[in-house]
Amino acid sequence: MADEKYKTLEVVEKNPKSGVFHLYLNRPRQRNALTHDFFTEFPKALYALDHNRDVNVIVLSGAGDHFCSGIDISQLKSISQSYHDAGESLRRQILAMQDSITALERCRKPVIASIHGACIGGAIDIVTACDLRYCTEDAFFSVKEVDLALAADLGTLQRLPLIVGYGNAMELALTARRFSGSEAKQLGLVSRAFPSKDDLDQAVSVLAQEIAAKSPIAIMGTKTVLLKSRDLTVDQGLDFVATMNSARLLSSDLTEAVAAQLQKRKPVFSKL
C-alpha cells in the first residue's frame, strides 16, 4: 500500500502498526501545485487508504517547504483557453475536480491536514474538506481565486463558512488577503498553530496515534454522523445515528471497551 506509486502523491507509513499513514502532496519543486494528475490520483489514494485495514488515521501534508500553492497555473491557462466553445465539458471537469476533493469526506477514516508554508487557493478547498487542521504559526493562507478572476469552485465557499463563520469566510474570499497560521487559529480554521514545523509534526503525530488507538468503528461512525448531520435537520440526524448505532452497538469493540474500563487496562480494538 505504502509502495503504491503516484506522480503527485506519496504514501508513507512512518511507524508500522500505529495505524497512522501519511499522505504527502509531492511536487515540492512546483510547491505542490495541483495538476490533472493530482485530481485523478487523489481520490484513488484516499480510496486505497480507506479500504486498507491497517489504516486508522491519515495525515495529509506537503513535501518540501509548503503545503500547497493551489491549482497549477499552467492547468488554469489550458482551462481558460477552452472556455469559449466547451462550457458543458468544462462543467463536467469542474464537477470531477470537486468530486476529487470530496473524496476526503467519502473516506471513512479521519484525515488530519498538517499545514506549513503556503496554503493557497485550491489548497484551502482541500484543507476545509479535511476533518482536523493544524498548522505552523508562520504558515500563510489565501482564498486566492478572486485574484485570478475566479469564484472558488472546489468547496471553499461551501465549507469555509461552516468552519470560520459566514462573515469571516466572506471577508477572506472577497479580499483574497494573505493571513497567517496564528490568525487561522484565531479564526478557528485550524485547531492549533505551532511555533515550528518540528513542533507541528510532533504534535500531529501524537494526536494521530491517539485517535488511531481508539475503536475504528467509533471513529469512523463519528466522522460519518457529523458529516451527515451537517447536511440534515437535527431530527433527521438523530434518526440517522439511531439507525447506524442500532447495527454498530453490537460490535465486539463495545464489549472490549467496557471490559478494559472495568479492568483498568488499555483496550485492544478489532480492525475494520
Ligand SMILES: CC/C=C\C=C\CC(=O)SCCNC(=O)CCNC(=O)[C@H](O)C(C)(C)COP(=O)(O)OP(=O)(O)OC[C@H]1O[C@@H](n2cnc3c(N)ncnc32)[C@H](O)[C@@H]1OP(=O)(O)O
Ligand atoms: C477550475 C478551477 C479550479 C480550481 C482553481 C483554483 C484556484 C487557485 O488555486 S488560485 C491559487 C493559485 N496559486 C497561486 O497564485 C500561488 C502561486 N505561487 C506562489 O505564490 C509562490 O510560488 C509560493 C507558493 C508563495 C511559494 O513561493 P516560493 O517558495 O518563493 O517559490 P517560487 O519561486 O514562487 O516557485 C517555485 C516554482 O514553483 C512554481 N509554482 C509555484 N506555484 C505554482 C502554481 N500554483 N502553479 C504552477 N507552478 C507554480 C513556480 O512557477 C516556480 O517554478 P520555476 O520553474 O522554478 O520558476
